Amino acid sequence: MTAQAEPKAQPTGTFRTLRRGLALSPELRAGLAGTVALALVSMVGRAAVPVAIQQGIDKGLSVAGGPDMAVILRIVAITVGILAITTTCGYFMMRRLFTVSETALANLRVRAFRHIHDLSMLHQQSERRGTLVSRVTSDIDTITQFLQWGGVILLVNGGQLVVTTIVMSVYSWKLTLVVLAAFLPAVVVIRAFQKRLGGAYAESRRRIGVMLGAVSESVVGASVIRAYGISERSGAKLSETIDDYQRAQRRAMRLSVTSFSTGEIAAALALSAVVVVGTLLGVDGQISLGELTAYLFLVTLFIQPVQIATEVLNELQNATAGWSRVLDVLQLQPDVADPAHNGVDLPEGPLDVRFDQVSFAYPAGEPGKTGPRVLHEVHLDIPAKTRVAVVGETGSGKTTFAKLLTRLMDPTDGAVHLSGTPLTSVRFGSLRSRVVMVPQDGFLFDASIADNVRFARPDLTDEQLTAAFAELGLLDWVQGLTNGLDTQVGERGEALSVGERQLVALVRAYVADPDLLVLDEATSAVDPATEVRLQRTLDAVTRGRTTVAIAHRLSTAQAADEVIVVDRGVVVQRGPHDELVTHPDSIYAKLYASWLEQTR
Amino acid sequence: MTTDEPAEAAKPQVTGRDVLARGARVMWRGIRDEPRRFTIAVVGSCLFGSLVIGQAFVVGEIIEDVVEPALAPGGSVTARALVLSAVALIAMGLGRVLGIFGRRLGAGFMQFALQARYRHEVTGRYLRLPLSWHQRHATGTLLSNANSDVEAAWMPVAPLPFAVGTVFMLIVAVTALFLVDWAMALVGLVVFPVLFVMNVVFSRRMAPRTARAQHLRAEVSAIAHESFDGALVVKTMGREDLETRRFEARAQELRDALVSVGRLRGLFDPLMESLPFLGTLAALVVGAWRLQAGAIDLGQLIQVTFLFTVLAFPVRAIGWVLGDLPRAVAGWDRVERVLQATGEMPYGTGGATGTGPAQLSFQQVHFGYDTGQPVLHNVSFTIPAGRTVALVGPTGSGKSTIATLATRLLDPQHGTVALDGVDVRELSAAALASTVALVPQIAFVFDDTVRGNVALDRPGTDDDRVWQSLTTAQADTFVTRLPEGLDTALGERGTSLSGGQRQRVTLARALAGQPRLLILDDATSAVDPRVEARILASLRGASHAASILVVAYRRATIALADEVIYVEQGRVVAHGTHDELLSTVTGYADLVTAYEKAEAERERDTGYDSDDAASVREEEVAA
């Protein structure tokens, strides 16, 4: 399929990503000036040592009458003092950096998480769950890792580069020009590699997502895999994604090493150029021995950051690849957007429904393209307080209808109105509290039954909770469980039987107390006796609200005020059950005949 | 989660004391797994290290032999000497590049290979471990075991060869120092061990913090996974805020843990930085003293101080390894828990138990998912070969559990499940899979094409067979309409299909294997009555007859069965034909006639209603 098409990894530049990232996490800039200042001061320590050696050689060692220990000791003492100060500054710098960056990243994590929930259902489904999870976990971890490790080093070394360049220029601006000239080609080469490298890392991040998707599938589908004895097949598919990821990692690594080894060559060039030019300058009397020696030390200090870059820029690329994936998600506009404060609230009281020439087609393939229409110009009114059943063949568009009704998706054409208000202009806060759907595949959280019901209304007291079960006639059932309401339901509810899961999902929707309740096969796995009982109690307690129930079991249709028959995306019949069955040869009459055949 | 395992896992196990030894063991394991790449990396690293030291000496020599004479009053320099110096330095640079390639590619590839190897192993375990194990572990946690824990375990591998090379370099350096002067060498002998000890102290203090962070990482991942899994419920109930708060609570804990890791690092890193500088200064003082004593000359002093400067950075590589060890241990522990997980359900060696329809029997089977909470009590029944048996019972009575035991996804605590009289525990995986096919109550569709989902690459499942199964499952019409037919990818868990379509694909999957025993666990619930009727009809007429165990409520389905087993609360209450049970078992009668009764009642009600309406009208007329 189609919707599965991964959003293309954007091989955007490192700096663009960093800029984007900083714009979206302004917290990162908090106190940045102070941190940078501390970093610069902590750098002074490094530059202090070569200076001390130069001073020592020129003033303490090369003096007439042999080394002067007093001078040497004084110089060393001063340098140790400077080191003590700069080390302390280094500590505070790192503390600030970690605190600020971790705070910012935690916020980013939470924002990305929230944003993923705000995306439309179809957007969410267009990515594998593993990929979504990686956006708020391992992608962000790469940034953390980088900041904790490389970020500091990069910052510190950036400082080191600046400070040493300044000190070097003080000793000899001519030699400094020579050094910079030696590094120029390397800079050009590294820059040229950056784009490819960025692409390689982006690809490798993408591969992780695919890999996690495969792992997730083999874990969730464990029982099917085992039942069909296809663990080798699944294993092979999994292995492929693991190996693909490894290949992507290697490619990035090869590029990175090649690119940055140019730095090492530049370092050798710089050092030899300094020796040659320095000596010539010295012969010319422009530089002293001590100065030249100090300069050679300084060149090493200048080179070091470049060497370190070979270790760190690697991580930077990885981090920006991760970062840009998080940012991509954050910048994806929800296509079913909450009008928020521009929106209106639904009018008080029971809701009526109006589908106005609604058509729908699911997206297919590339963004913007759609597949065939699955609903065709559906035009209907459901008066307030009626109980409507929607029936039709598999794949006829019933669930699609329900998703449009609850605004999980927006129609391709036409509009849905609730009590005269276009759905698109209703605030989500109002919509979600007044309109609740029990989806076809009821999902429970890994918590107790009570917690799952409270998901809909966290303020529910124990008494209210028990009352809700009692009202639906399910109290006996839940009290019959070993731990009653405290029974843990397991992941996705898998420690309950499928029918039991549906019961919990139903109670959860019931306590949400909606004015429009949409049930998509909400009791398809519940045994007939329980279903019939439930139906009756539900009818009683939901009287006064509008309910739309999708069901294959026509008992639901019989009990409804009105039946809507959908066939291949078109509403072909509607009316009360008793009336519909009187049309021989109609789709409904056939469905009903078959139902009778099956239940008698 | 009903077991105590996660609770136990919640306590980070790594203590500071043994973390280094355990970390070393993890690294050793990595080296043993990847000896070739490790060797390449270490050789590269040593080459690099030697050249770094060599450079210090070469620079010292150049200063002494070329620069100093040249800069001496009235001194001069030959072009040849200068060119020679330059060439020497550049050649050493090229050598270093070679070393870097060896070290970085060796180390990187080693790290990636180890990650991949253990990902293979961990996911291989996932595929082999039984359902009962999976039921006790959250998907999110398992995801993080395969991803971030494996990554953490091999994190120190990247700088490891560098560190090993550095150790080598230090030995060379100290030896070289001794060659220069013993007093200068002593400075090195003091500084380097102190560096090492500091690193050790650091990683010990670090261990519990990183373990905690790693643990929280897994929790954050588990919450995210569950929450995205249930995204539809979150959305339809508008609980995004609630979920975000739940996630945020853990994310903030993780943040705190990471900040505490960072603070320690912040304390340690600057110290580690400064120490080599102090060494350089000490070398200057000692050197001055030795110079005064005439034991060394100026060139040697410069050499030594230069050496300390260039060593300052590589020495930190040791720190990186040691610094990452605690996290590696934490990650490895979590990986190992999966690798060493027991409770594997070994398959037997028995081959196929026969040809034609299989016989299934349960003998005094007792089963509970959790000890102390039995779900099935003394369940015994037999499905004779070639028969169709309906399994009927109220919600939660244990039907799916029976189906699960029959396919040997779980083993009973007592009693036996047998196919053709052979205990299923004695059958090989292949024999089981080719004999029994289960269509589970919840359709699971793989992220694959229609063909892949139905055929599952099993022998004999060619396109003809696939189409045939799709036709029987009444899935051919919609598959034909899919854009790429059999090659249409269905998306993760089949999102692009309707509920009933998913069910039919899984039904076709079971049929394609031509099983000898077919178990349908309420597998047509989302299928319209008309379609179900057609499916059942074609199943009956199938050329490859199979014994069928069908969990069902619909009368038509039950009517197809030769026999009915009625279960209630995990016990077989009755066993017989539909008519027998209908007249003797009230529970059964209530269940299967529920719709009829409901309709009758409804008609009565509406009858009253219209009577009421009629009387109202009469009154009106009267009035």
Ligand SMILES: Nc1ncnc2c1ncn2[C@@H]1O[C@H](COP(=O)(O)OP(=O)(O)OP(=O)(O)O)[C@@H](O)[C@H]1O
């Ligand atoms: N996410 C999706 N992407 C693409 N096509 C989809 C998607 N969801 C559903 N469809 C297609 O739209 C059509 C209508 O599906 P829908 O889920 O509305 O059917 P339904 O009437 O609810 O069927 P069922 O009774 O099986 O639940 C089907 O042909 C289905 O394959």
Ligand SMILES: Nc1ncnc2c1ncn2[C@@H]1O[C@H](COP(=O)(O)OP(=O)(O)OP(=O)(O)O)[C@@H](O)[C@H]1O
């Ligand atoms: N993984 C599990 N862990 C713990 N208890 C479980 C688990 N799965 C099922 N149960 C419990 O075992 C009992 C039987 O469940 P089972 O799924 O077999 O019922 P069922 O007859 O298939 O019901 P349904 O008709 O609703 O599918 C139920 O009470 C259920 O809560």
Ligand SMILES: [Mg+2]
């Ligand atoms: Mg549906």
Ligand SMILES: [Mg+2]
């Ligand atoms: Mg079941």
